Amino acid sequence: MRYWVHINNQVQGPFDKEKLASTPGFTLASMAYPEAPAGSEPAAWKAASAYPELLAALTPSPSPAPAPAPAPAAARPAPAESPLALTMRGSLVGDPAFDAPLPAPEAAAPLPVRTGTLEPAKETPATAPAQPDPRLAQLRLKLGQLGTELAAVAETQTQLAGKLAGAVKELKELAGG
Numbered sequence: 001m002r003y004w005v006h007i008n009n010q011v012q013g014p015f016d017k018e019k020l021a022s023t024p025g026f027t028l029a030s031m032a033y034p035e036a037p038a039g040s041e042p043a044a045w046k047a048a049s050a051y052p053e054l055l056a057a058l059t060p061s062p063s064p065a066p067a068p069a070p071a072p073a074a075a076r077p078a079p080a081e082s083p084l085a086l087t088m089r090g091s092l093v094g095d096p097a098f099d100a101p102l103p104a105p106e107a108a109a110p111l112p113v114r115t116g117t118l119e120p121a122k123e124t125p126a127t128a129p130a131q132p133d134p135r136l137a138q139l140r141l142k143l144g145q146l147g148t149e150l151a152a153v154a155e156t157q158t159q160l161a162g163k164l165a166g167a168v169k170e171l172k173e174l175a176g177g
Helices: 052-058 083-089 134-174
Strands: 002-007 010-016 031-034
Touching: none
Parallel strands: none
Antiparallel strands: 002 010, 002 031
């Protein structure tokens, strides 16, 4: 069968399907129209890829498979996990931190299901403020005691720094300085 084709805003042809492959500007996206025998119903213009015989003629045949590569000198031992899993973790080396199985998730209580008509939401009464945790009061007391001790240490440090400065001054005087 021969085909008319639309290339560069011009109708060209008719061409045999074998000749179309070497026609400049012709691609599988080019519009093609099969030449209809006299007295037959004309076909519609379609992309060349819509005609199986053109698709087969224009699609390059697969190239022969390359020769197999030589076997590597030393094969690496197979990882405990699949290479995909290791790659997703960002490492092709096993990581003991991730080798342990994950704990089972806790079962959540099912949510209640209500059926019927929708009603406006009712305001819920404000709940009483929660009682303060007694441990919080103990922590505050301990923090206050530590603050007092820290202030005493700072005062002692200041006094010792003054005594040290006085001792350095006396040493300089004794040394003749």
